[in-house]
Amino acid sequence: MSSFIVLGAQWGDEGKGKMTDYLAENAEVVVRFQGGNNAGHTVEVGDKQYKLHLIPSGILYGDKLNVIGNGVVLDPKAMFEEIEYLEGLGVKVSKKNFIISDRAHLIMPYHRALDSAKEKARGKNDIGTTGKGIGPCYTDKAERSGIRVCDLMHKEVFKEKLKENLDYKNEILTKIYGLDSLDFNSIYEEYLGYAEKMKQFVTDASVRVYDEIKNNKNVLFEGAQGNLLDIDYGTYPFVTSSNTIAGGVCIGAGIGPTMINSVVGIAKAYTTRVGKGPFPTELLDEMGEHIRNVGHEYGVTTGRARRCGWLDVVILKSAARVSGITSFAVTKIDTLAGMEKIKVCIGYDLNGETIEYVPASLEDLALCKPIYEEFDGWDSSVENARSYDELPENAKIYLKRIEELTGTKISIVGVGPRRDQTIVVSEI
Ligand code: GDP
Ligand code: IMO
Numbered sequence: 001m002s003s004f005i006v007l008g009a010q011w012g013d014e015g016k017g018k019m020t021d022y023l024a025e026n027a028e029v030v031v032r033f034q035g036g037n038n039a040g041h042t043v044e045v046g047d048k049q050y051k052l053h054l055i056p057s058g059i060l061y062g063d064k065l066n067v068i069g070n071g072v073v074l075d076p077k078a079m080f081e082e083i084e085y086l087e088g089l090g091v092k093v094s095k096k097n098f099i100i101s102d103r104a105h106l107i108m109p110y111h112r113a114l115d116s117a118k119e120k121a122r123g124k125n126d127i128g129t130t131g132k133g134i135g136p137c138y139t140d141k142a143e144r145s146g147i148r149v150c151d152l153m154h155k156e157v158f159k160e161k162l163k164e165n166l167d168y169k170n171e172i173l174t175k176i177y178g179l180d181s182l183d184f185n186s187i188y189e190e191y192l193g194y195a196e197k198m199k200q201f202v203t204d205a206s207v208r209v210y211d212e213i214k215n216n217k218n219v220l221f222e223g224a225q226g227n228l229l230d231i232d233y234g235t236y237p238f239v240t241s242s243n244t245i246a247g248g249v250c251i252g253a254g255i256g257p258t259m260i261n262s263v264v265g266i267a268k269a270y271t272t273r274v275g276k277g278p279f280p281t282e283l284l285d286e287m288g289e290h291i292r293n294v295g296h297e298y299g300v301t302t303g304r305a306r307r308c309g310w311l312d313v314v315i316l317k318s319a320a321r322v323s324g325i326t327s328f329a330v331t332k333i334d335t336l337a338g339m340e341k342i343k344v345c346i347g348y349d350l351n352g353e354t355i356e357y358v359p360a361s362l363e364d365l366a367l368c369k370p371i372y373e374e375f376d377g378w379d380s381s382v383e384n385a386r387s388y389d390e391l392p393e394n395a396k397i398y399l400k401r402i403e404e405l406t407g408t409k410i411s412i413v414g415v416g417p418r419r420d421q422t423i424v425v426s427e428i
């Protein structure tokens with residue numbers, strides 16, 4: 001039995017989609033366990049580029065089983081649009097290679113409406129969400145009024161739950177936010193249409209994933225977002241509404257911790273984030289602009305420019321701690337090529353004291369001044385390296401130091417967006 005987790009060690013967009021696609025070659029099952037279509041995973045295979053949001057990245061192979069776990073919040077409208085997009089690119093999605101947990105919660109039109117209404121109401125204190133209804137859907141889940149996939153499979157149950165929810169949500173939309181109310185019949189009819197198309201995929205995914213692991217199949221759990229967007233360990237409230245850390249797998253896929261063998265933390269060779277909140281190593285100068293342009297750091301889901309900064313080892317250490325990361329995959333070292341000097345944050349100065357963890361208080365985090373170590377850069381030959389030995393000497397020094405500082409080995413290095421631009425250093 002071999003099951004492993006691929007998750008983001010920073011603020012998302014580390015290259016999880018590419019690494020999942022790469023590592024899925026040796027897996028039979030790929031499982032999403034949290035988040036929803038707020039994720040944006042770009043995968044390049046040959047000369048084709050795929051943008052995935054909700055569907056696991058293993059779908060591109062055809063013969064892998066792709067699972068939407070119970071911890072995911074599922075927008076059926078977005079899902080069928082994504083399936084259509086994939087089929088347009090020649091990727092088949094059928095009940096043979098795609099299943100959905102009957103326990104997953106459904107994103108409803110009022111979740112999307114509330115997401116944007118709440119953001120507007122927050123004004124300058126907005127979180128900068130993706131606007132996909134993620135937060136309001138998880139709110140209903142925790143509040144125990146959510147509608148699950150299994151409810152949608154029962155027309156009468158769904159009708160009753162929708163009625164109850166919509167009456168209440170319309171009060172909020174109209175009376176608090178001054179918006180139009182949403183129409184019951186059109187949502188009901190729309191979702192019954194989804195139910196009909198969806199039922200072939202719906203099953204108890206926990207049972208299936210458990211059986212696959214027991215049958216010695218390799219199972220890959222594909223994370224969305226990243227450690228610092230975790231609702232408990234991230235930069236709250238500038239986070240997403242799910243547990244993005246490794247513990248989220250047990251809850252969101254319905255398997256126990258003893259069934260997981262390894263955890264691969266995906267870390268970009270520098271740091272980016274979209275949305276608001278403190279970012280100690282952020283570069284607001286030309287260097288930040290340079291990284292954004294060379295690294296094409298623009299959101300896949302919202303198109304927003306990503307904020308860019310130097311690598312922050314404090315963040316990686318915190319990810320390694322809370323997720324039990326067994327190895328890092330360091331991506332995009334090619335983006336840093338051509339720089340004379342590269343900096344890495346090895347600790348924070350907080351009011352004259354050095355700390356090596358991410359503080360809970362955002363007020364404290366905003367005061368943290370990065371303590372940097374400086375490295376000599378490398379040239380663009382890095383893109384053509386296909387083995388560790390072929391990497392420029394300075395890139396090796398940089399990677400070795402990350403291993404030392406985090407106390408965690410590096411198993412994979414990304415030198416470009418394509419599948420073949422991947423260097424395996426050691427076993428994951
Ligand atoms: P994810 O959300 O973690 O899957 O990451 P995104 O797909 O949002 O952003 C990562 C971007 O970097 C994508 O456009 C990838 O194609 C690209 N990418 C991934 N790994 C590498 C790499 O090693 N080098 C370069 N240049 N691009 C990469
Ligand atoms: P992937 O999987 C980067 C950010 C949003 C916002 C915050 C809350 O591609 O790494 P939400 O819509 O989830 O309520 O937004 O989280 N965010 C991401 N940032 N990558 C992502 O996904 C993200 N998903 C959400 O920008 O700051």
Ligand code: MG
Nearest residue numbers: 013040041300
């Ligand atoms: Mg992304």
